[in-house]
Amino acid sequence: MADTNREISVVVVGGSYAGAAAAKKLADLSKKGYSGLKVTLIDKNTHYFHAVGFPKALVDAKYAEKAFLPFAGFFEPGSKHAFVNAKLDQIIDAHTIRLDNGQTIHYDYLVIATGGQAPGPINVVGSTKEAGLAEIAELRAGLASANTIMIVGGGAVGVEVAGYVAASYPAKKVILAHSGPRLLPGNFREGVSNGAVQKLGQLGVEVVLNERIELPSDSAYASHVGSTEVYGSSGANYQIDVLIKAVGFQVHSDFVEPLETLCGQKLRIDDGGPRFIRVLPTLQINSSMFPNVFVAGDANDMPMSTKYGFKAEMQGNTAAGNIKRMVEYGFDQELAHATSVDPVAASDVQVPVLSKWSDLVDAIMVPIGPDLGVAQALKVSLGCLGLSNYLVSLVKSRDFMLWMRKGYFKNRHVK
DSSP: OOOTTSOEEEEEEOOSHHHHHHHHHHHHHTTTTOTTEEEEEEESSSEEEOGGGHHHHHHOHHHHHHTEEEGGGSSOTTOSOEEEEOOEEEEEETTEEEETTSOEEEOSEEEEOOOOBOOBTTSOOSSSHHHHHHHHHHHHHHHHHOSEEEEEOOSHHHHHHHHHHHHHOTTSEEEEEOSSSSSSOTTSOHHHHHHHHHHHHHTTOEEEOSOOBOOOSOTTBSEEEEEEEEEBTTSOEEEEEEEEEOOOOBOOOGGGHHHHHHHTSOOBOOSSSOOOBOBOTTSBBSOTTOTTEEEOSTTBOSOGGGOSHHHHHHHHHHHHHHHHHHHHHTHHHHHHHHHHHOGGGGGGSOOOOOOOOOOOOOOEEEEETTTEEEEEETTEEESSSHHHHHHHIIIIITTTTHHHHHTTOTTTTOO
């Protein structure tokens, strides 16, 4: 029978949507009979940035200030749980990680929630609130002095940025260039795409489809302020003052290499694109040697249609729920005993029945400025209809659901 008072170390790397959900749920478990359970949340930034709200933060300085929440205030004051401001360097083995500051941390269960990285400032590059706000403010100042602004990439972020920029600067020329034949992800109905084109047009945005822009060689950063000329695949050239790149999704997963060496198999996708980490349907890493390691959110190899904040949050809850089952089963005790004798013996330890992640929600809400928007839910598209404007404004446009994130930060007023 599992000892409910035993010490259990749960480490969550990454404090955004998946990581915050997992850390909160597992910290709550320590109040429910597992007093020895400690959650350590690790993030390379001092503050969580509400990247979903970037389109609004770009044009609204007061909102940008609110969009940074301190990780130091994530857990309840005085709790045993801890936040560590550092970057994951390596997962050394089934029980140890090393951080970029040289610190090593033991874990019984590990949740990798490092996410995907869009180029800054959509995901701010600076590791502090002050640096992040400065990045956004620099781009905002560039918008204010520009005549022509181009956004490259017609996914949800690109559409939202184009809409908010056009609504905030109606006298400026705003171009949204997209390499595909329609806006927004292809798993959503064409009516949503058509509605986005129509409503962007209402704001004066010039939408250019089937146009691949030759981007500047510096792909690490998403914006360029200053007069420049870019070229499209159609042969057209564009003289612009600000370029905002809403493409270039990356996943950093080099920290998995030691595990690949230990198990003798590739744990990451290697097809020239993002190095997504392979997972089982239970969100465990795809190796029987590391059943206590989970990958939730954008870093795993689930389909691109799952790469949304609310779906990452759902995955974080699934991973946490599976760890809860393993804790109740006493899996960490069995694993520690087996691997103390032979590291390979982890695959022989019986794993309780775990939940499989299932992507049953096919929904999207895309604000196009503060008053317009398109949406789809349960295969019903609300593209050109005025009803979508009301629904999107009511649910998302007001603060891009920042209010939901604030609930994760128990003491968010700390500096």
